[in-house]
Amino acid sequence: MNQFRWKQIGLICAFVAALWACGGSGSDTPTPTPPNPTDQASSDRKAMLTNIADNIIVPSYANFKTKFDAMVAKSDAFAAKPDKTTLTDLRQAWVDAYTEWQKVELFDVGPAEQYTLRNFFNIYPTDVAGVEAYIAAGTGSFDVPASYPKQGFPTLDYLINGLETTDDAIVARYATAADAAKRIAYLKRLTTQMNSQFTTVYTAWTTGGYRDTFINCTALNAGCSTGKLVNGFVLNYERYIRSGKFGIPSGAMANGTVAPDKVEAYYKKDLSLTLAKTAHQASIDFFNGKNVKTGQEGPSLKTYLNGIGAKDSQTGKSLVDIINAQFEVSNQKLAALKANLTDEVKTNNTAMVAVYTEMQKAVRMLKVDMTSAMSITITYTDNDGD
Template sequence: MNRFSLFLALTGLVFMTACSGDKGSNGPGPDPDQGATNRKALLTYTVDDIILPGYAAFKVKLDTLTARTNAFAAKPDADKLATLRQGWADAYVEWQKVELFDVGPANTQTLRYYFNIYPANATGIEDNLKADNPNLDLPNSYPRQGFPALDYLLNGVGANDAAILGKYTKDENAAQRIAYLKKVVSKMNLMLGLVISEWGNSRDKFVNCTGLDAGCSTSQLVNGYVLHYERYIRSGKIGIPSGAMTNGVAAPEKVEGFYKKDLSKLLAQTAQQAFVDFFNGKSRRTGSEGLSLKSYLNGLNAKDSKTGELLTTAILNQLDAAAKKLQPLKASLYDEINTNKAAVVDVYTEMQKVVRMLKVDMTTAMSITITYTDNDGD
């Protein structure tokens, strides 16, 4: 397991603290029953209009991926491989819209680690598929499964489509490779099912835990949200591959979607937009904006200390600045890092400004303590 994958897989485990009680302490900050700062209403809307519908939409894509995996496994051919690849790409893009829900059951089940620890460990995948019964719950198996593993299995095991298809039809390990492909997708279905089922059992407890202490839902939601941007969007998708966080030493091989390189920018853009939509409270049911971090901060009349404008305006403007730096890049961030690294580093620079606003200004205004740790000096 490479160092970056181990870092991503292990450092987030600090979020596994469960909500400490049905009510929790109100803690500092506004009365949770007052208007725009009603935390129970915010949590209820977030779960019912954003998180659960988001998982439902993702499940549709994952079900399609599963069906296409089974069809390919039953009779591997070029057409089924192409169809399966498209199902994988569609599900991977949809995953970007729910990965930020690292709270509640997704956090306790460490869902992200089963779906998207990259870069894939190709050597480990080859070892796993030859093993009698590889244990996908071990930390060293995180980069051997999920979307990155499927990327390798569908796009990276041969120099061209004919060679890749041969790995599933003629190779001495063809049967094991097919079995492992199915095992990876089956594990993804199992883990998503556990998370959705647990939400059914824990929803009421989650929305009633209205305190601002570290054990309750608003704090966990905000911590998970900020962590996602800092570590998995800013750092994982941009900062580490571009070298912006590694003293200028680029590592393009660490881009997301490495074997399907022209997907990497779309994954980053989708994750960025999903982050904005969550901030604005965009409903996955209706498409309209509702209760949100934005409405909560506006209810507090939180201001940017430098400009005096609403803090939400400053945050959204900076998120837009990062998106505008990302938009003109090539579809393949791998190619862009190799030929135009400075432009990718510029994206990181704008994202870093967002992190400071979220991690310091937003949490201070909300009286929430950051409970995770990092070592990059933010």
């Protein structure tokens, strides 16, 4: 009896050993190691940064360079021969370059942040008295904060559109006026300064190695690319689109005190809405990772937020869907405006305030909900209580 029982036990042990041998993990079939979520998130950020650098930022800068170089050439032609034909050509080139600028102003990261590119290109309203003082003196620094509203696209607007009420009178200020030579010299100083500042930034991205630095700094700390990129993007949307283009002129940020003279492109009044729409659409395209050349979407803030499952805390809906829906509401309010925003402030200011109000909703989503989901700290300060 005992011998039979031992045989049974032996058979059972042999059977279990055989099962273990068949199902065990041999050296030739190792068990896969689960992916590290931290490594995956870093990989997703690198894909996003690579797409943004190669398919959005660099080609956008290249497009702007083409328009800007054409404007400088037309400015030089006008300076060499001031007449109504060369003035008309310069004005159109200025419109083209200023419009294209709206598509790159949001890239306030890396070289553009380091060299404060925006300060030399688009601070308005123009300090007309300061410009005239610089022209009269024939000197004046362009590198101090007080000089920022004396240069860039807004000052060119004054010099080619707002100097006088007729084209003949404007041409005369450059051709026959006592200070004509000084005015032409100032025009050349402006375009030279802009060209120098932009070339520094563009070269850093294209041949200076910053592109590689940008895509390889994948951590989420404040000094790395994602944090800086998001801060620059949100800052531009909040301060320079929502506030600069609508909140300040409409009085929405000044207890209802309107300021039509603080509209962008104040002297070329029918351009202001085009600039605003272009800047707003550039922000939407950037958020969604739209390739500048093909129009196709790639890795972006949109795909990253979807990848981490970001939801609206109140509704549980996709945060990406809610942000894009709010962008569209703002677009609808923009579509209700007429081209001349100076006139809109004076005669239809409710519509201007409505744009500001809807953009403010998007600001909260970007500045609070998006950054919280991405574990990014907003490092700039604003005084409107967001």
